[in-house]
Amino acid sequence: MSSNVNDAFATPKSDVAGTTIGNNNSGNAITTGIVDQLKRTRPWVLLISIVGFIFTALMAIGTVGIFFGGGAAMMGGPGMPRGIGGGGLIIGMGVMYLIMTILYFVISLFLLKYAGAIKRFVASGTAQDMEAALKHQASFWKLIGILTLLTIVIMIVMMVVGIGGALMGGAF
Structure with a gap:
């Protein structure tokens, strides 16, 4: 077997790593x-x-305000009877807001990391810093994609439960 024969199953080779800013006609700059x-x-x-x-x-x-309001409703705040039924609903709403707050924080953090990586890339111009910036961008879009799919699933489940509840309620 000759050493000049290309192996069709070999990992492709590229000389992109280490390139810097410039107008190189090789297509790798x-x-x-x-x-x-x-x-x-x-x-x-x-x-x-x-x-x-x-x-x-x-x-x-x-x-925090929702949790305090729900707690006051559950404990019988001023002018409220103790153990009012709406307190649990308010606490549930507070949990939903807490989850949304955490998600917004994580999404904003991903974007901040992406912006910082772009700044480092613009300053250095290296392929490694560009790769890091694109990695942060990909992480952001992966998170958004997962959250979008999760939202669609939750909406479908809520519709099925709502329709099922309406059908069950109408049957009686």
Whole structure:
């Protein structure tokens, strides 16, 4: 067997690692256009991240208020009879808000990491920093995809339960 024969099952080789900014005709260079597009993306990513953290803080404050309101309703706050039935519903709503607050925080954190990785890439121009930025971007979209699928499943389950409840309620 000759050493010049290409192995069809061998791992492909690439010389992308270690390339830097430039207009290299080999197709493996990180061009100034790539850097410019990421540089233009970063302020928007950072803005959405910061707004997400602000909404997270506001939701956390609201969640604490909901828990105190639900606790007051369960314990019989001023002017409320002890053990009012709506207290459990309010606490359930508080748990839902707590989950949403955590999700907003995680999403905002992913975006902040992506913005930081873009900043490092623009400063260094190395393929490793570009790969890190794209990794953070992929993590963000993976999280959003999972949450989207989870939301669809929850909506379908709620519709099935609602329709089933309506049918059962109508039968009696």
